[in-house]
Amino acid sequence: MTQLPTAEQMDAWWMPFTANRAFKASPRFYTAAEGMYMTMGDGRKVLDTNAGLWCCNAGHGRKEIADAVHAQLLEMDYGNPFSYGHAKGFELANRLVEDVAPKGLNRVFFTNSGSESVDTALKIARQYWRLKGQGTKTAFVARVKAYHGVNWGGVSLAGLTGNRKSFGQGLEADFLRHTLLPENAFSRGLPAKGAELADELNDIIAMRDASNIAAVIVEPVAGAGGVIVPPEGYLQKLRAICDQHNILLIFDEVIAAYGRTGAATMADKVGVIPDMITTAKGLTNGAVPMGAVFCKQEIYDTFVNTGEMSAVPEFLHGYTYSAHPIACAAALATLDIYKSEQLFKRCDEIAPYWEAGIHSLKGIKGVKDIRNFGLLAGIDLPPGVAGKVAAKTLDKGVTVRPAGDTIVMSPPLIIEQSHIDTIVNVLQDTIPEVD
Ligand SMILES: Cc1ncc(COP(=O)(O)O)c(C=O)c1O
Structure with a gap:
């Protein structure tokens, strides 16, 4: 006891x-x-x-995960992830691309939490536009009632007043309304009404101009804000407006990914593919802290496969514990359970x-x-x-x-x-x- x-x-x-x-x-x-x-x-x-x-x-207490973590600790507890690789990191990224990420999001950046995944995605978005020669695209659009973790990026884009009011000024952001409509009360699954709420993004673009906006971030189904389910067609509209104005769309699937909506990702479930997806939580079944950002190949190529090869890291970002071997072992064992x-x-x-x-x-x-x-x-x-x-x-x-x-x-x-x-x-x- x-x-x-x-x-x-x-x-x-x-x-x-x-x-x-x-x-x-x-x-x-x-x-x-x-x-x-x-x-x-x-x-x-x-x-x-x-x-x-x-x-x-x-479910809790999965022995397969415990055994994988134990074996990994004995084999290699840790190694510097900056400019060194290890087999399990590559194996896990490949497995995530094959089994979890929607088609086209085939590059993976590892973090240690949902908050870190969100801040990583926001930094990728800003640097991406600089690399494209459009460095004025720095602002973000988020939603009322959103939760994107507790790091600076996530707090700036939080739509839950309580989580932001004590911390002063953060990143520049505009907020779309949430999609909780009284006429949808007691809807089952995706509510029928409210897709037009996505059109508010056009109003924000009209005010800010797309040349200043890096990305829109939404939880495709909001969790901490009270399980807010998007109206039928809403996410499709957001995707179309982002495409039309050359703005990146990020789905924060820290809750939704890894099966919670009945598919590997909510993106796949509803057939709307964003440019990046932030994940964590279910990646290791909660057993070891880990997160992952899934990225479109074009974003990765803009960073990595453009211009001359050099010894300078393309993205000056990473965590001491990015792709931690123990977390990779836990995640691989978790993906095995999900599959089997x-x-x-x-x-x-x-x-x-x-x-x-x-x-x-x-x-x-x-x-x-x-x-x-x-x-x-x-x-x-x-x-x-x-x-x-x-x-x-x-x-x-x-x-x-x-x-x-x-x-x-x-x-x-x-x-x-x-x-x-x-x-x-x-x-x-x-x-x-x-x-
Ligand atoms: C949608 C979403 N994003 C980000 C986070 C933050 O994740 P973490 O607590 O692992 O930093 C959460 C946590 O609940 C979340 O629900």
Whole structure:
């Protein structure tokens, strides 16, 4: 049994995205994780509807990943990734191009997190335009309610006020409206109305001029903002406007990639291919920090295969732990599991049962909207209620995540129908108890 810390032993750790004083007054611990379940400090097992934090797509505690990490640690723990390569880095990039990235996005830059993937993509976009002789293209367009991580680029493009208001000025950015429309309430899958919201990009372009805009970044399905599903045709329109005005389109798929929407990427699921995709989380099943940016070959060629060969790195960017051998080993083992257990297809197959279960909560007192896509769901509740519901469901053996006034869920893709029944039953019991 893990020995839990006493109150005095909890002072040193400044915990992330946590109300530290409140936590330390009333702490909650996890001690173990396996399959669909987390074990709490008091020994209770709770059903994890969030795959950790949108990341353990193959379920918790996968021995194949642990074994691969252990073997890699013994073979080569680490090596300088700047101007040296190692076999697993190349193998992983090839596997991602073959099995995950949409056709045409066949170059991969490794990072250690979603935030780093976002900042990497933004830097690629700016340098790309300089290399093209269009160095005035520096501004970005993002969306209200977006979450793009916590590094400077991601914070500048955050559409969640709380995540940006304390940090002052960041990168220059304009914001498209989010696509949550009251007339789409309780839609299943992609909502029917609202594709024309993408036309606001034309207004921003008219004001800024395309000669000043480097890229548009969107989560194709927004996660932390409350599982906001794009209206049918919306992403297609964004793609068309970006093409028309020579602006790069970046999909932030840190949540959506690796099967969560029933395909390797949301780009593939909806048939809209951006110029770059940022990923992390499900890449290693959450077991080791790692991210990856998928890029169109033309972008890579503009950096690497233009002009004379030289000894100067084409992109002065990288992390000490880019393509860390341990992370590569974990990612390769994860991709093996996704493939052998056909988890992306499995998500697609069980998604209708998930959709039916989650939407059966319509009509319960307080439920204002329900949204779903793949194995994602968001349930809007009255102000202040979501956190209380989450605390109560935890007592009943189900952990759900409050994001503002929305309960968001993204269970491991190994979920069974019986787990879905349990989640729905517990929510059905709990939501009316709280106001
Ligand atoms: C869409 C999106 N982008 C970026 C991030 C940041 O990822 P990380 O926390 O690994 O830095 C997240 C995290 O949830 C995310 O959902």
